[in-house]
Amino acid sequence: MNEKLIIRKGSLGKLFEQMQKSGKLIYAPVNKDDKAEFDVLNDFNNYREDYIQTVQSIKSVVFPRHEAILKYRKDHSDVKLDDIDLSSGPETVLFGVHPCDAAGFDVLHAVFTGEYNDKFFVERMKKVTVISMSCSKCDDFCFCTSVGLAPDSGKGSDILLTKLSSGDYLADVISEKGKAIIDSAKELFEETNSEQLAANTKLIADVPVKFDLDKVNNKLGTAFESPVWLAHSMRCLGCGACAFVCPTCSCFDIQDEGNSTCGSRVKCWDSCGFSNFTLHASKHNPRDEQSQRWRQRVLHKFSYQPEQLKIYGCVGCGRCSRACPVDMNLQEHLTAVNNEQ
Amino acid sequence: MEELKKKARELLEAKTVTMVIGYEEGTAGIARPAFIMDPSKAEKLIFDKRCNHNLALYLSKKEVKRAGKIAIVAPMPVMKSVIVLASENQVTENNLVVLGISADEKLVEFENFSAVEKYITEHPESYRAKDKELLDRIDKMNPQERWEFWQKELSKCIKCYACRGACPMCYCGTCTVDCNQPQWISVPSHEIGNLEWHLMRAMHLAGRCINCGQCADSCPLDLPVNILTLKISEDVLKNFNYKAGTSLQQDYVMSTYNPNDKENFIG
Amino acid sequence: MSNNEEITTKTDVKVVAFVCNWCTYAGADLTGTSRIKYASNVRIIRFPCTGRIDFMLLMKAFAKGADGIIVSGCHPNDCHYTSGNYHAKRRWMVFRTLLDFVGIDIARINFTWVSAAEGAKWAEVVNSTVENIKKLGPYTNYKALAKMMESGSLKIEAGN
Numbered sequence: 001m002n003e004k005l006i007i008r009k010g011s012l013g014k015l016f017e018q019m020q021k022s023g024k025l026i027y028a029p030v031n032k033d034d035k036a037e038f039d040v041l042n043d044f045n046n047y048r049e050d051y052i053q054t055v056q057s058i059k060s061v062v063f064p065r066h067e068a069i070l071k072y073r074k075d076h077s078d079v080k081l082d083d084i085d086l087s088s089g090p091e092t093v094l095f096g097v098h099p100c101d102a103a104g105f106d107v108l109h110a111v112f113t114g115e116y117n118d119k120f121f122v123e124r125m126k127k128v129t130v131i132s133m134s135c136s137k138c139d140d141f142c143f144c145t146s147v148g149l150a151p152d153s154g155k156g157s158d159i160l161l162t163k164l165s166s167g168d169y170l171a172d173v174i175s176e177k178g179k180a181i182i183d184s185a186k187e188l189f190e191e192t193n194s195e196q197l198a199a200n201t202k203l204i205a206d207v208p209v210k211f212d213l214d215k216v217n218n219k220l221g222t223a224f225e226s227p228v229w230l231a232h233s234m235r236c237l238g239c240g241a242c243a244f245v246c247p248t249c250s251c252f253d254i255q256d257e258g259n260s261t262c263g264s265r266v267k268c269w270d271s272c273g274f275s276n277f278t279l280h281a282s283k284h285n286p287r288d289e290q291s292q293r294w295r296q297r298v299l300h301k302f303s304y305q306p307e308q309l310k311i312y313g314c315v316g317c318g319r320c321s322r323a324c325p326v327d328m329n330l331q332e333h334l335t336a337v338n339n340e341q
Numbered sequence: 342m343e344e345l346k347k348k349a350r351e352l353l354e355a356k357t358v359t360m361v362i363g364y365e366e367g368t369a370g371i372a373r374p375a376f377i378m379d380p381s382k383a384e385k386l387i388f389d390k391r392c393n394h395n396l397a398l399y400l401s402k403k404e405v406k407r408a409g410k411i412a413i414v415a416p417m418p419v420m421k422s423v424i425v426l427a428s429e430n431q432v433t434e435n436n437l438v439v440l441g442i443s444a445d446e447k448l449v450e451f452e453n454f455s456a457v458e459k460y461i462t463e464h465p466e467s468y469r470a471k472d473k474e475l476l477d478r479i480d481k482m483n484p485q486e487r488w489e490f491w492q493k494e495l496s497k498c499i500k501c502y503a504c505r506g507a508c509p510m511c512y513c514g515t516c517t518v519d520c521n522q523p524q525w526i527s528v529p530s531h532e533i534g535n536l537e538w539h540l541m542r543a544m545h546l547a548g549r550c551i552n553c554g555q556c557a558d559s560c561p562l563d564l565p566v567n568i569l570t571l572k573i574s575e576d577v578l579k580n581f582n583y584k585a586g587t588s589l590q591q592d593y594v595m596s597t598y599n600p601n602d603k604e605n606f607i608g
Numbered sequence: 609m610s611n612n613e614e615i616t617t618k619t620d621v622k623v624v625a626f627v628c629n630w631c632t633y634a635g636a637d638l639t640g641t642s643r644i645k646y647a648s649n650v651r652i653i654r655f656p657c658t659g660r661i662d663f664m665l666l667m668k669a670f671a672k673g674a675d676g677i678i679v680s681g682c683h684p685n686d687c688h689y690t691s692g693n694y695h696a697k698r699r700w701m702v703f704r705t706l707l708d709f710v711g712i713d714i715a716r717i718n719f720t721w722v723s724a725a726e727g728a729k730w731a732e733v734v735n736s737t738v739e740n741i742k743k744l745g746p747y748t749n750y751k752a753l754a755k756m757m758e759s760g761s762l763k764i765e766a767g768n
Contacts, residue, residue, distance in 0.1 A: 033563070055561055056499070065499060066529035140369045234404060235374040237506030241561045244499045255528045259672065268529035269499070276519050289404065325503050325559030326374055326394065327367035479709065488711025488749060525664060533671060533753040537664065540706060544663055547702050569706065576705040581698070595702070598694035600684065604701050608720040608733070 002174060004197070005182065005189040009167040013044040016095065018185040024129075025090040027061060029054055029097075041095065049096060052139050053317060057247035058094055058101055062124040063108060066268035069120065069254075073262040086123035093129045093181070100144045100317040102132040102156035104247030110309040111250045120267070129177045134162040136203040141318030143331045145207045149315055152204045165201040210331045213302075213312070215338050220303040224295070228340050232333050233294035235326040240271030242320035242328065248301070248313050251277075272296055298333065342388040344448040345414065348440060350383040352412050358438055362399055363414035364392040374399065378408075388414065388442055394507070395555045397422030400432050401512035412438035417466055418553035420457050421586025422509040425549055427454050428591045431512060458589050468552055468571060475568055476575075492532060495539055497562050500530040504566050505542065507559035510549045517541060543569040548577050548594030551586040621675040621741045623650045625734070626665060628658045628693075631682035631723045638727030646731040647738040650678065657681065659692025663703040666717065671754040676716045676741035678733060683721040693721075715740070716747060 007015065019026055020042075028041040029048045036051035038058045071082040094101075105125070112121035135142075135151035144150060154160040158178035162170045171189060173179055182189055243249040253270040257263055270277065273294070278287045287293050301313035314330070321329040349361040363386040365375035372391040376399075377383055397419050399405045415423060420441055426432045434454045441449035441460060451457045467473070479487060502518075505511045518526040518538060526541055527534030550570040557567040577583045580602065583594045627633050633654050639646060655661055658681030669677055679700065687693040700719055708714045718737045722730050 066531055230404070234376040235399075237398070237503060237559070239503040239506035239559075240499075240501035241503045241559075244501045245561060253528060255524065257527065257529070266529050271501070274502070274519075276515070290402075291404070321368065323561035325507055325555075325561075327371055329368045332368065482711075484708070484711045484713060486711070487709065491710040492753075536710070536753065537667060537671075540667065540710065541664060543706055544703060569709070572709045573702060573706055576702060580701055595699060596695070598691060598698050600694060602694070602698055602701065604697060606704065606719055607697065607700070608718065 002172065003179075003182075004192055005171045005173065006164075006192045006196070007161070007169045007171050007189050009169065011188040012047075012169065015181075015185050015188050016041070016044045016047070018188070019093055019095075019181065022184060023091065024093045026093045026095050027058060028095040038094075038097075047096065049133065050137075052135075052137050052142070053098065053319060053322065055319070055323060056245050057104060057317070057319060058097055059104060059108060059247050059250075061092060061094065061128060062105070062121050063112075063250060063252075066266050067120060068264040069267050071262070071264040072258070074260070084120075086120065089124065089127055091127050091129075093131060095131050096133045096161075097130060098135050098317070099132055099151060099153040099155065099157065099160070100142075100149060100315040101247050102130050102160075103144075103149050103153060103315045104317070105130065105156040107248040107305075107309075107311055107313055107315065108250055110305075110311045114309070129158045129181060130156060131159045131161065131178070131181065132157040134160065134202070135205045135207075136163055138205040138207045139318070141321045141329075141331075142205075142207050142316060143210045143318060144316035146210045146331065146334075147213055147312050147314050147316040151207055152202065163203045165203060168200075170197070170200075170202065211335045211338055216302055216334050217306060219337050219340065220299055223337060223340065224299075226337075226340055228333075228337060229295040230291040232328070232336065233291045236273070236290050236294055236328055237326060238273050238275055238290050238293065239325070240269070240273055241323045241325065242297070243271035243273060244269055245319040245323045247315060247317060247319070272300070294328075298330075298337075302334070342386060342446070342448075345388060345440065345442075346383050346386050348448060348450070349377060349386055349412065349414075350380045352438065353377065353380040353383060358410050358412045360405070360408045360411040361386070361414070361440075362396050362405070362411060363440075364388060364394070364396075386414065388416075388446055392416065393418075393553075393555065393558060395419055395422055395509050395553045397426060397509035398507060398512075398555075400426060400437070400509065410436045410438070412440055414442060415439045415457075416442040417444070417461070417464070418551060418555075419509075420461055421551040422553070424454065424458055424461065424586045424589060425510065425551060425591075426512075428589050429549075429593070454589055458587070461587055469554055472552070472554060472557075472565075472567060472571055475565055476571055479568065479572075491536075494564050495535040496532050498530055498535040498539070498564060499562065500528070500535065500538065501561060503559040503561060504556035507555040508546070508550075509553075510546055511542070517545070539566055539569060542566075543573055544595075546570045547573045548581075548583050549585050550574055621649055621738065621746060622673055623647075623676040623678060623734070623738055623741055624669040624674040625650050625652045625678035625680065626655060626658075626661050626669075627652055627678070627722075628681035628688075629654050629656050630688035631686065631721075632680040632730065634724035635722045635726045635730045638724065639730045640727075642727045644728060644731045646734045649738045649741075650734050657687065657689050657692035658696035659687075659689065661696060661699075663699060666703070666707075670712075670716075670747060670750040673751065673754070675744070675747045676718070676737055678718045678720065678737050680720045680722045680730075680733065683723055686723065712750070713744070713747065716744060 026041045027038050029036045029051050030039045030046045031048050036048050036054045073080050112118040152162055154174045158175045160172040251270045252267050255266045279285045305313035352358045361377040363375050364372045365385040367373035374394050395418050439451045439457050443449050526537050552571055554567045557565050681693045720733050
């Protein structure tokens with residue numbers, strides 16, 4: 001694997017058409033009221049290549065905002081349960097996602113497989129091919145390089161496209177799924193050699209490293225009682241904006257909905273920032289203050305997940321900080337943790 | 342805002358208050374709420390057009406209540422919210438120093454809540470122009486167009502509850518939506534759950550919302566949810582002559598009545 | 609397949625009536641004992657007082673398949689609990705404005721005062737409401753929304 005090919009700038013649209021013709025459902029960043037957001041792409045003219053980050057992540061393709069996990073219906077005096085058939089979903093391509101979002105799928109994979117295989121994630125992920133686009137721009141909120149990633153990282157991608165100074169794109173074929181896409185449009189891809197590569201500059205953003213990740217991980221190991229959690233979380237509203245826009249957050253609630261004749265059990269997004277997230281039936285709440293919930297969020301991503309799943313729960317996309325109504329800036333907080341005595 | 346910084350520092354040094362809630366510089370040129378407890382940090386306080394968060398929401402938080410007597414930087418929306426909270430017995434003037442900010446960004450000091458109430462009456466403000474524009478635009482639509490407009494907007498809602506979090510009036514210890522015996526408002530963010538949530542919230546704010554617009558400003562998806570409460574505010578003013586945030590003696594419009602309330606639709 | 613879906617054809621509209629025990633419910637009883645005929649599309653739900661009728665109940669009625677709603681109680685000044693109907697009146701004034709503002713069809717909601725002596729009026733109210741709802745047809749807009757509760761999910765869309 002890891003074949004490197006060139007696709008000419010005019011051919012991206014043709015690649016899109018080819019994938020569309022073969023029945024694939026394609027998601028890509030498009031314009032929505034001047035902001036970039038992911039949506040189904042039907043016309044390549046709507047593709048917005050030039051964006052720093054979308055407001056919401058694309059995790060909803062494999063981890064929807066809400067989905068039925070089983071259905072029930074009354075059949076005379078009997079109650080029938082219906083499982084959800086996920087095998088009939090369309091083959092999906094995520095086109096033009098940034099490397100941070102692609103890496104987010106690796107985190108979701110670690111959470112939803114392993115000891116327990118969440119079939120809803122697994123079946124959906126099977127049908128998804130990720131064609132990511134390296135970042136040529138970034139802003140103050142980006143920090144992928146601080147969490148072991150890069151604006152041209154191939155983690156989680158099936159094909160990684162990188163724009164070159166010539167206007168063409170370098171295509172890094174990373175997985176079998178990626179190869180299948182290439183094979184379906186062979187005529188659009190050319191081989192390349194090291195001289196050609198040397199002659200062309202890759203347009204990759206310069207994302208400064210904001211903090212030392214290993215140091216953060218070490219510090220967090222003994223920071224449980226630190227006053228920094230209260231100090232940082234005073235302004236936190238306790239909403240779910242950060243968790244919901246995050247490409248790696250995967251907490252969910254289970255709700256039963258319906259009536260006496262039919263209904264469903266629904267899995268829907270939840271956030272550890274909500275006040276009742278850890279409320280017990282006894283009314284005891286081990287995390288009944290926002291500072292405890294904020295601490296949990298940071299420790300989960302930067303201490304517990306690396307320890308238990310061997311992967312950091314953050315890809316440095318910066319969405320949480322951008323979406324937060326009161327500027328809870330994750331990189332600022334982690335830097336402060338590092339600076340704590 | 343030198344006079345503000347000076348006043349805050351004085352209050353903290355004299356231990357009149359243990360905390361000053363205000364605004365400070367945030368990331369990439371935005372402002373954000375600040376909690377100053379150390380007099381030397383009073384330097385961080387700012388005030389300008391970027392300072393729109395309704396700080397009164399923090400007055401109901403247990404971390405703030407625990408702090409005893411505090412001061413709050415209060416542009417007009419915050420002042421009004423303080424009056425509503427006072428009329429609902431959520432704050433007392435013994436525990437709160439209101440550092441008012443006038444429309445031309447000058448510090449206004451208040452002896453007590455009555456002085457704040459008087460100031461509000463003497464300086465009536467109208468709604469934000471863009472909010473009024475959108476309200477008028479929707480009013481002119483026919484019912485089907487309105488249905489489609491709101492369905493399009495509300496279907497985007499992800500039920501993050503940033504709108505609830507940013508609102509000083511949403512201080513219930515257990516929100517209706519968090520009760521699950523019964524689960525009255527649907528939790529998943531499907532169209533009907535979203536519709537029920539937003540309409541329910543608008544009704545719970547009838548006669549209490551002072552139209553600061555922070556619910557819409559805090560929404561990560563920029564949904565115009567404040568227009569729902571704005572519509573109700575206008576209706577409540579027209580029908581019951583009630584304007585939230587203008588009187589300390591104000592009763593909650595939905596738990597009082599006047600036998601002469603005029604309607605034209607009950608047969 | 610839900611029962612709701614099967615029954616609702618153009619003629620079989622469903623109307624839910626939220627009524628107070630002391631006036632309208634008694635009035636409806638009088639309609640019956642007087643042998644006055646009225647449409648059977650109505651399902652009557654009895655409350656102690658109109659003041660107890662939560663605004664969300666109206667939305668829930670539409671979500672559960674109602675095509676029309678009647679809300680009825682004691683005339684002003686005649687409330688069994690003195691002021692329940694005054695509170696209700698205020699609540700409906702505000703809620704009706706909000707419903708209309710979001711495009712919910714308020715023509716489908718009929719608010720009335722019907723006393724215990726007004727058996728004939730109750731029949732009139734029900735018949736005219738049912739006739740009106742039949743003209744408007746089933747409330748398809750809202751029913752489409754409510755299907756979510758039964759099906760549990762829609763097509764997945766990004767940013768969804």
